[in-house]
Amino acid sequence: MSVLSSSIARKVAMALSALFLIIFLIIHLAVNLTSLFSAEVFNEASHFMGTNPLIQFAMQPVLIFGVVFHFVMGFVLELRNKGARNVKYAKFNGAASSSWASRNMIISGAVILAFLVIHFLDFWIPEINTKYVLGDMTGMHNGEFRYFEELQHKFVPMWRVAAYVVAFVLLGMHLMHGFQSAFQSMGFNNKYSSCVKTFGKCYSIVIPLGFIIVALFHHFNH
């Protein structure tokens, strides 16, 4: 990992993994949104994503690596950065010069990580179990596709909906700083930067809001 020994290389690696995850979120939301309009389309899309070999055996491992890398590198950097100030200030007015979201990426990140644990237990691990342990690649249950049914079933308990909503709000805050920060880290700071910042803010509101709407929709319409 000597290539990642320099501070700037680490910044860029964080930014690249972040941009990859940002693109992933769009795809994930796009599939989720179909569930608002058509159970059939959602089932077809889910089945395709869940059984297509390219997505399953090429994209999925890359995605998992991207997620793990982003979290591990994030925590490593946070520890190193904490160590760079061995004596704390008696008074530190961080709010005077920077946003809460930018100073607390580790907190929003940790909440998202906790959410991912729940999310994987809810959806991913049962899927993997059905497909690869039980060997059932049909996506069927009693002759019906189970994806939409499972989605509705999972969003019945209020605690899960609440946990998801909280996580998505924190995801929005993480993106609010992270989106434009990723571009800055990669050296992108020019006349188009204000467009990137504006787009980043819209993205940070629209994407988490989309996920929240999906969760609430299925909680109230099952």
Next chain:
Amino acid sequence: MNLTLKIWRQKGPQEKGQMVEYKVTDISEHMSFLEMMDILNEGLVAKGEVPIAFDHDCREGICGMCSLHINGEPHGPDRGITTCQLHMRTFKDGDTIYIEPWRAKAFPVIKDLIVDRMAFERIQQAGGYISVNTSGNTQDANAIPIPKLDADLSMDAAACIGCGACVASCKNSSAMLFVSAKVSQFALLPQGKVEAADRVRNMVKQMDDEGFGNCTNTGACEVECPKGISLENIARMNREYLKASII
């Protein structure tokens, strides 16, 4: 005005320091912050106590010597100034003011409010220069055409006085605003481009070796910088570093 001051006292680099409370009275709002410190010190000397050590030199916002983390911000609450340009009218009668040294592992405390900023010097020595043969027949720099914008941006970066407020304000104690200003001022000009790759590699390596933290783009440094050094410089340094690493 009458003020309560909470000031970091530390006898030496190896000693344990602590915040000590002092009272000052009849402070004029027209005084500079450092003059207020002088008055406090005169009182301490008169009482036979050891005066508070703090850095200062030009007292006109040029040299970058004065530091002081005042009420949670480098150089106090005002923008675009050094501590010597901060005036007591910024504060109100009865205020409590916290005065601390820059806090970073790479800036160890020497005494009280004075920190050792030699880490910045070592970063400069790692590449913050151009190698020019000064044998007597040096080419006139004005003979090289340079776009006005590049010259202006280089001059903006060169405005950095190396005070360390960027490090002090950063939650990560990152020195990237300082290093990026020093990298940029040369990288933007033809004379500096010749050694650009080695410069950025060596300066970033020295910055990392000194133990400064990593930039997370909070932007606090840009806000607190007395000379308004822009975050664009950090993006430029990142580009320069990537270019130097890949090619």
